[in-house]
Amino acid sequence: MMILKMKKEDLPAFLESAKQWGELWGPTTKEEQTAYSKVDGLSQMDLKATRTMIPPKKFLYPPRFTMFDFDEEGFVERTGDVPKRILFGLHPCDIHGILIMDKLFLETYKDPYYAERREKTLLLGHSCIPDDKCMCFATNTDFVAEGFDLFFTDLKMFYLVWVGSSRGHDLVRMRADLFSRNLDKNDILNYTEYRKWKTAQFKAKIDLTGMPDIFELGYNSPVWDELAEKCLSCGQCSMVCPTCNCYNVVDEVELGTVEGTRDRFWDSCMFREYSVVAGGHNFRDKRADRLRLWYTHKLQAFIGEFGKPACVGCGRCVSTCPVDINVATVSKALKEQEVGK
Amino acid sequence: MTKSSPKIGVYGFTGCAGDQLMILNCEDQIVDLFGATEIRSFVMAKSDNHEGELDVALVEGSISTEEQLKHLKEIRERSKILIAIGTCACWGGPQAMKLGDGKYEDRYKKVYGNAKITISKAFEAQPLDAFVKVDMKIPGCPIDKQEFLKSVSKLVAGKHPYLLKSPVCLECKWKENRCILLDGKFCAGPLTKGGCGAVCPSHNLPCVGCWGPTDDLNVSAEYNLLKEKGYDPEEIITKIRKFGGSGVVELVKDLEKKGAKK
Numbered sequence: 001m002m003i004l005k006m007k008k009e010d011l012p013a014f015l016e017s018a019k020q021w022g023e024l025w026g027p028t029t030k031e032e033q034t035a036y037s038k039v040d041g042l043s044q045m046d047l048k049a050t051r052t053m054i055p056p057k058k059f060l061y062p063p064r065f066t067m068f069d070f071d072e073e074g075f076v077e078r079t080g081d082v083p084k085r086i087l088f089g090l091h092p093c094d095i096h097g098i099l100i101m102d103k104l105f106l107e108t109y110k111d112p113y114y115a116e117r118r119e120k121t122l123l124l125g126h127s128c129i130p131d132d133k134c135m136c137f138a139t140n141t142d143f144v145a146e147g148f149d150l151f152f153t154d155l156k157m158f159y160l161v162w163v164g165s166s167r168g169h170d171l172v173r174m175r176a177d178l179f180s181r182n183l184d185k186n187d188i189l190n191y192t193e194y195r196k197w198k199t200a201q202f203k204a205k206i207d208l209t210g211m212p213d214i215f216e217l218g219y220n221s222p223v224w225d226e227l228a229e230k231c232l233s234c235g236q237c238s239m240v241c242p243t244c245n246c247y248n249v250v251d252e253v254e255l256g257t258v259e260g261t262r263d264r265f266w267d268s269c270m271f272r273e274y275s276v277v278a279g280g281h282n283f284r285d286k287r288a289d290r291l292r293l294w295y296t297h298k299l300q301a302f303i304g305e306f307g308k309p310a311c312v313g314c315g316r317c318v319s320t321c322p323v324d325i326n327v328a329t330v331s332k333a334l335k336e337q338e339v340g341k
Numbered sequence: 342m343t344k345s346s347p348k349i350g351v352y353g354f355t356g357c358a359g360d361q362l363m364i365l366n367c368e369d370q371i372v373d374l375f376g377a378t379e380i381r382s383f384v385m386a387k388s389d390n391h392e393g394e395l396d397v398a399l400v401e402g403s404i405s406t407e408e409q410l411k412h413l414k415e416i417r418e419r420s421k422i423l424i425a426i427g428t429c430a431c432w433g434g435p436q437a438m439k440l441g442d443g444k445y446e447d448r449y450k451k452v453y454g455n456a457k458i459t460i461s462k463a464f465e466a467q468p469l470d471a472f473v474k475v476d477m478k479i480p481g482c483p484i485d486k487q488e489f490l491k492s493v494s495k496l497v498a499g500k501h502p503y504l505l506k507s508p509v510c511l512e513c514k515w516k517e518n519r520c521i522l523l524d525g526k527f528c529a530g531p532l533t534k535g536g537c538g539a540v541c542p543s544h545n546l547p548c549v550g551c552w553g554p555t556d557d558l559n560v561s562a563e564y565n566l567l568k569e570k571g572y573d574p575e576e577i578i579t580k581i582r583k584f585g586g587s588g589v590v591e592l593v594k595d596l597e598k599k600g601a602k603k
Contacts, residue, residue, distance in 0.1 A: 035517045054517050063515035232531035232562050233555075235507060239514035250503045255370060255494040256377030266515065272557035273506040287559065322522035322531075323566055 001145075002163040004172065004179040005187065011152075011159065012042045015088065017175045021122065022084030025059070027052055036087065047089055047154075050131045051314055055242035056087055056094050057101060060117045063239075064265035067113060067249075071259040078261075079112060084120045086171075091128040092144035093136045093314040097242025098123065099147040100310055104245055113264070122167055125151035127194070132203040133315030135328060139208060141312040142198065155190045204318075206328045208299065208309065215300035218334045219292075226339040227330065228288035230323045231270070237294070237326070238268035240316040246274070269293055295330050347396035347497060350382040352416060354402030354409045355466055356434060359483035360427035361385045361401055367486050374490070377497050395420040397496060403429040403436055403468055403586075408461035410472055417473040422496070424477045425469045426489070431478040432553040433586030436466040438579075441590045468587050479504065480534055482551035482584065488536050505536040508555045509548050513539035521547045525570040527580055532558040532589075550581070554588035561596050574601055 006014065015024060026045035028037040034049040036056060068075045090098075105114035125148040136142040144151065149168030153160045161179065163169050172179055218224075238244040248267040253260035267274055270291070275284040284290045302310035317326035324340075333339045353361050365386055367374060374380075378397075382390040398420035404410050417423055425431045433440055439448070445465040469475050479492055492502035505511070509530040510520075516539055521528035529550030530542060541548050560581060567577045578601065581589055 031519075033517070033519050053519070054514065229559075230562055230565070232510075232559055232566070233508070233557050234510035234531035236510050236514050236520060239511065251500070252491055253494045253498045253500065255373045255490060256497055258498050260494075266511070268507070268511070271507045271511075287557075320520060320523075322520055323562060 002169075002181075003183065004161045004163065004181055005183055006152075006159045006161050006179050008154070008157060008159060010175075010178040014171075014175050014178050015042055018086055018122075018124075018171050020174065021171060022086050022120070024086050024088060026088040036089075045089060047126060048129060050129060050134065051091070051316060051319070053240060053316070053320070055097055055240065055314065055316065056090055056123075057097065057242055057245070059085060059087060059121055060098065060101060061105070061114055061245065061247075062117075064263060065113070066261045066263050069259070069261050070251075071257075075262070077112070079116050082117050082120050086122045086124060088124040089126045090123055090148065091314075092125065093134075093139075093141050093312040094242060095123060095125050095144045095147045095151075096136075096139075096141040096312040097314065100243045100306075100312070101245060102147070103306060122149045122171070123147065124149060124168075125162075127151075127153040127198070130198065130201040130203075131315070133318040134202060134313065135204050135206050135311075135315055135318075136313035137199065137202045138204075138206045139309055139311050139313035142202075143195070153191065153194065155187075155194055158187070158190075160187065160191060204315070204328060206331065208311075208327075208331060211299040211309070211331060212303050214331070214334050215296050218337075221334065221337065223333050223337060223339060224288040224292045227291050227325055227333065228286065230339070231287055231291055231325055232323060233270055233272070233287060233290075234322070235268035235270045236320050236322075237317045238270055239266060240320045241298075242312055242314055242316070243298070243310040244268065269297075291325070291330075295327075295334075298327065299331065346377060346379045348381050348394065349378045349397045349399065350392075350395045350416065350420070351380070351385070351399045352382070352401065352412075353385065354400070354413065354430070355405040355436060356402030356427060356429040358385060358401065360430075360481070363481075363483040363486060364399075364489065367490060370490055374493065378493070393419065397422045397424060397493075399424050399426050400469055401425075401427045401430050403433045403466040404472055405436065405466040406461040406463050413469060413473055422476045423469070423473065424479060424492075425475045426479045426481075426484050428480045428482045428551060428553045428584055428586070429466075430469050431475075431480040431586075432584065432588045433466055433468045433471075434482075435583055437468065437586035438582045438584075440465065440467065440586055441594075471587065477502065477504075480553040481537065485537055505534070506556050507535050508558075509533045509535045509537065509539050509542070509552070511535050511539075512537070513542045513548075515539075516543050518542045518545075521545075522566065527567055527572060527577070529563075529580065529584075531555075532560065532563055532581065532585070550584040552584070554585050558589075558592070560589060560592040561599065561601075564596055564601060 026039050027049050029046040034052045066078050068077045105111040148164045151162040246267045247264050249264050276282045298310045398416050495502040528547035530548040533550040534552045534555045
């Protein structure tokens with residue numbers, strides 16, 4: 001790890017040079033909705049937006065894609081046609097989300113489709129301005145120390161730039177003239193001040209300490225049934241969650257042949273069909289069971305296995321669920337044994 | 342193709358014939374479709390039709406007369422697989438939006454008065470599965486070309502077709518649309534079977550539910566949410582029933598038992 005300093009006004013020139021590596025993508029806002037889009041440069045980006053609706057997982061693991069083409073003889077992988085991309089403006093929670101995806105898709109069983117996209121994507125983080133839905137302070141994901149290629153912390157006149165990988169360093173070297181290694185006392189003071197400022201911004205009332213115990217105690221709580229009465233089973237929570245990674249796989253064939261494609265698309269354990277097995281039995285036929293699974297997975301089981309929750313506190317479930325079922329309200333309901341209005 | 346091409350018949354009952362039209366509208370694949378299958382009967386498409394044993398019958402429309410019912414049963418008897426195509430065949434369609442309210446006779450009188458209808462005795466429109474075994478439902482208003490072709494391609498290859506069961510919201514989120522319900526507008530997305538590509542919400546129009554219910558809709562959650570947003574209870578129920586047909590009759594009854602509407 002190395003920290004450099006860059007003048008704010010030099011960012012457009014840096015991004016312009018970085019485009020030699022691959023397509024530049026960043027957060028853009030249209031009609032109050034922010035999404036990662038392909039951009040020409042900084043002027044099209046909205047770096048003040050708190051969160052995109054869909055997290056950057058869409059680049060590493062697209063909503064629907066073809067894995068391979070098959071015919072009677074065998075199959076040919078559809079790898080190799082993924083463009084090289086630079087994602088600029090990722091917030092610490094987004095990067096923590098990708099680190100969790102990495103655990104699932106790159107460790108025990110390496111997923112070739114995820115691995116290829118990950119390899120062809122550079123992650124350039126950017127500091128953020130928390131809003132009242134941000135919960136990253138409660139999941140310990142408000143700052144990030146790994147997982148990025150570069151990370152830009154906005155200190156008004158300057159950026160402090162963390163170099164997190166050799167590929168990130170390569171981008172820096174393409175415009176070494178824009179970066180300085182001369183950090184002084186003021187930079188340290190400014191950075192300390194920034195951390196204090198950011199920590200003071202959080203307004204959400206959430207405390208996730210002791211959640212594994214609360215979930216264990218609340219396994220048979222009537223709170224789950226009450227939440228299930230409200231739940232629309234729309235699955236939006238899973239689509240917007242940076243750590244939801246479940247998918248369905250289907251084959252499609254060309255008419256009149258046995259040639260076709262094997263496709264993969266985002267699924268959700270909130271859907272009834274998700275837990276139907278051969279023979280028609282459904283392990284989680286009740287909506288309450290499905291809700292409990294989703295939240296238990298995020299706030300209990302994952303902690304047991306990986307030592308941290310599978311929630312990065314991004315607040316997307318808070319800003320998306322039409323009936324206010326989200327990490328904040330569910331953990332509160334479970335602790336207080338009452339579903340809030 | 343060879344003699345093993347599946348024999349297919351396409352039929353229409355009470356509906357707008359839009360699903361049959363959509364089959365004909367598969368412009369790029371229509372030649373392949375007629376090549377990969379043996380279309381024995383398709384009155385809308387051709388004049389040389391033969392009624393006999395079928396591998397697959399594709400049936401559009403709801404059933405609303407004695408004559409149609411007789412014809413449907415006859416098709417069922419000579420078909421190995423019967424597929425309901427379109428929301429009318431699957432759930433009854435808008436003509437079944439008041440299904441089971443006990444006021445069919447009144448409505449009939451209001452429209453036809455004392456006119457003598459001698460062609461065939463009419464009754465309240467119902468989906469195909471109210472009368473015969475339906476092996477598969479491909480809903481839609483009209484059906485989606487791709488979903489239809491994918492299903493037929495699988496059948497021709499001797500495989501089980503796969504249809505998305507999840508609600509419209511799945512694809513709606515893939516398209517990064519803001520949830521219309523968040524803005525307090527009625528959107529039937531969570532109640533409605535997906536696969537349409539969330540086409541209406543992607544044009545900032547709420548889903549009206551034209552593909553019919555999903556296999557797991559929470560009608561009372563949608564009702565309560567919209568009531569809270571200030572919607573008139575009767576209007577919510579009317580909108581839920583518009584395309585819900587037989588799929589929501591019992592759910593709406595439960596809702597009314599719990600005190601909704603009236």
